[in-house]
Amino acid sequence: MNKIILNKVELEANKIKYIYNIEGEWKQYFNKYSEYSMEYTENIDNIPKSIASIPFITNILPMVWIFDAELILKELDKEFYESIDKFKNGYIKMYPMITFNGKITCNKIIDNSYIPSNKVAAFYSGGLDATSTLVTHYNEKPMLINLQGSDLDLRYKKVLEDVRKFLKNNADNLDLDIVFIKSEFRNLINEKRINKYIKPIVKDNYWHGFQHGIAIIGHAAPLSYKYKMKSVYIASSFTKADDVHCASDPTIDNFVKLSSTTVIHDGFEFNRNDKSENIGNFVKETNKKIKLRVCLNDYEVNNCCNCEKCYRTIFGFASKGYNPQIVGFDLNDEFYKKVEKDFKYKIIIQFIPYWKNIQNEFMKHQEMKNDERFKWIYNFNFDNCNKSPLKYILKIYNAMLKRIKKFIRIITRKGM
Numbered sequence: 176m177n178k179i180i181l182n183k184v185e186l187e188a189n190k191i192k193y194i195y196n197i198e199g200e201w202k203q204y205f206n207k208y209s210e211y212s213m214e215y216t217e218n219i220d221n222i223p224k225s226i227a228s229i230p231f232i233t234n235i236l237p238m239v240w241i242f243d244a245e246l247i248l249k250e251l252d253k254e255f256y257e258s259i260d261k262f263k264n265g266y267i268k269m270y271p272m273i274t275f276n277g278k279i280t281c282n283k284i285i286d287n288s289y290i291p292s293n294k295v296a297a298f299y300s301g302g303l304d305a306t307s308t309l310v311t312h313y314n315e316k317p318m319l320i321n322l323q324g325s326d327l328d329l330r331y332k333k334v335l336e337d338v339r340k341f342l343k344n345n346a347d348n349l350d351l352d353i354v355f356i357k358s359e360f361r362n363l364i365n366e367k368r369i370n371k372y373i374k375p376i377v378k379d380n381y382w383h384g385f386q387h388g389i390a391i392i393g394h395a396a397p398l399s400y401k402y403k404m405k406s407v408y409i410a411s412s413f414t415k416a417d418d419v420h421c422a423s424d425p426t427i428d429n430f431v432k433l434s435s436t437t438v439i440h441d442g443f444e445f446n447r448n449d450k451s452e453n454i455g456n457f458v459k460e461t462n463k464k465i466k467l468r469v470c471l472n473d474y475e476v477n478n479c480c481n482c483e484k485c486y487r488t489i490f491g492f493a494s495k496g497y498n499p500q501i502v503g504f505d506l507n508d509e510f511y512k513k514v515e516k517d518f519k520y521k522i523i524i525q526f527i528p529y530w531k532n533i534q535n536e537f538m539k540h541q542e543m544k545n546d547e548r549f550k551w552i553y554n555f556n557f558d559n560c561n562k563s564p565l566k567y568i569l570k571i572y573n574a575m576l577k578r579i580k581k582f583i584r585i586i587t588r589k590g591m
Contacts, residue, residue, distance in 0.1 A: 177201040177244035179235060184227050186220045191397070193231045201242040204369045211359040219397040225250040225285040226400045226434060232279075233393030233431075234360045237266065237385040237422075241373070243276035250283040255396070258432035262389065265426035270377055270384075287434045291405040296320050296395055297441075299353065301342050301468035303488055304410035306502075307450035308441040309349075310457035310465075312408060319346055319353040320407075322394055324361060325387070326473050337476040341468060348464045356394050379420060388423030392431055392438055399436035407436055411443040417528070447529055448491050448536050455497035466503030480504055483522050486514065487529055493549060494536035511548035515555070523561055530557045 177199030185192040192212040197205050213230060228251055239246045240263065259279070267275050297312060299305045299319040309317065321342055323335050339355055346353035361382075369381045377384055388409070395407045409428055413419045428440035442450065458465060471482040478485050489499040489506070500506055524530055534552055543549050 177242050179239070179244060179246055181228065181231055181246070181248040184224045184231070186222070186224065186227055188220050189215045189218050191219070191227050191230070195231075199242075199244065201238070201244060204238070204242075204365055204372065206362055206365050208362060211362055213356060213358040213360070213394065215397065216355045219401060222397050222400050223250075223252075223285065223287055225252045225283070226287060226396050228252075229255055229396035229433065230358070230360070230390075230393040233389040234363060234386070236263075236277075236389065237381075238364065238369075239277040239279075240266065240275040241273065241277075241385075243274075245278050245280055247280045249281070250285055251279075251281045252396075252434050253284050253286045254288060254432045254434050256281070256284050258430055262427045262430040265424060265430065266385070268426060269420055269424065272376060287400065289400075289403045289435045291435050292403045294318065294402045294404045295406045295408065296398060296402075296404055297408040298322065298391060298395070298410065299342065299346075300326075301338075301345065301466070302410075303447060303450055303454070303467060303469055303491075304412055304442060306465065306467055307445065307453045308408050308410040309351075310454055311441065313349070313457065313461075316351065317408065318398070318402070318404075319351055320356065320395055320398065321353060322356050322358060322391055324356075324358040325391060329357060329359065331474060334474050334476070338468070341466070341476050345465055354398060358394060360390060360394075377420070383421060385422050388421070388428055389431060391423070392428060392433075395436075396433045399433045404433075404436045406439050407433065408439050408441045410441055411445075414443055414446050416446070417526075446532055447487070448494060448532055451488070451491040451497070452495040454502060455492060455495055458501050459497075478504060480506060480510060481517075483524055486517075486522065487526075487533070490533050490549075490552065491536075494533050494540075496540070514548075515551035518551075518555065518560060520563065524557065527557050527560075 179195060179197050181193060181195045183194040190212055192210060194210045196209055228248055232251065235246065238244065263275060295312065295315045295317045297308050297317040297319055299309060299321055309319065323329065327335055327338070329335065343353055364381070366381060373381050373384070392407065392409055399407055409423060412423060413421055423440065425440040425443050428438050431438040445453065467488065468476065468478065469484055469488045470478045471484045472479055489504055492499040492502065534555065534557065537543060537549060537552055544553050
């Protein structure tokens with residue numbers, strides 16, 4: 176039978192180490208490690224091990240369910256344990272083509288319940304979604320949580336340090352506390368192998384489709400217990416209208432309990448244009464400085480202002496009547512002169528509905544049609560914009576270039 180045994184949870188100052196072993200045929204889908212660790216920028220050594228186990232459990236649960244495995248551990252928090260079947264049900268509804276089995280064998284279920292304080296937290300990456308959640312709940316003075324090791328490999332120490340400085344500067348400008356967590360959680364699973372298994376079934380990779388929602392949320396458990404938090408917010412990436420299957424979804428996230436702390440999947444009712452307006456209004460009303468970090472190039476701190484995602488965010492703000500420079504985009508007249516040409520011959524759009532939403536927003540403001548910077552977007556055919564033969568060739572070239580850059584990073588350990 177497939178098993179994973181959490182043998183030991185070690186707590187020391189600001190670190191948690193998990194020591195475990197894996198048995199059974201499913202072992203092929205894991206990397207050859209027997210431990211991994213997490214490091215917080217503040218002490219968490221006084222929390223119960225039944226709470227400290229939660230980040231490990233949320234990281235591994237979807238694998239346990241998919242491969243009908245047994246998860247064995249010594250102790251676990253009662254409220255979290257009782258929430259598992261509730262958020263598991265979100266996966267069952269999302270993926271009816273998969274049978275979610277598996278079981279948890281735990282020696283002790285421990286009641287760590289508490290009366291929540293008014294303290295809240297919000298996961299924060301500097302992106303549009305996370306920033307919209309931040310400003311929505313700004314009056315609650317959320318503790319910001321940034322998880323390092325999620326999108327950026329921990330080997331790229333210089334980049335991670337630069338990102339940390341960038342986010343800390345934003346937090347300081349907003350008079351908010353920020354906690355950084357450096358976690359090796361993505362080292363546990365062999366993503367290349369599990370993707371070969373799961374992609375043909377669900378048409379998505381394991382990280383996006385199964386792991387990243389609850390795996391990220393679990394990292395907040397030590398902090399939520401330490402501060403007896405009322406809520407932890409995790410920003411939505413999509414809306415109901417997008418009809419996208421994603422592991423971070425209100426049918427899953429909203430049912431996770433970190434002891435007595437509730438989790439809230441925030442902003443699911445808002446599209447990206449709404450979130451741009453939300454942030455723009457906040458900056459206008461408070462005069463607070465805040466910079467976004469949205470670029471497709473994760474290994475650079477500043478936005479390139481040349482990729483599809485940068486363009487999407489820039490024009491999202493513009494469509495709502497806001498100068499994108501208020502959130503840190505460094506633009507000039509030359510930028511706007513090249514945009515239409517880039518869309519015709521260079522830029523491959525990932526999510527066409529996002530751009531049609533932006534176009535529809537511009538349509539509400541016909542006075543902007545005479546603006547040389549924006550007039551092209553009113554009549555642009557986004558439905559056919561990816562069909563250019565030149566773009567097809569460029570797509571192949573970009574894919575090859577991405578693999579080459581990744582190979583070079585691995586060989587040279589750039590940024591270490």
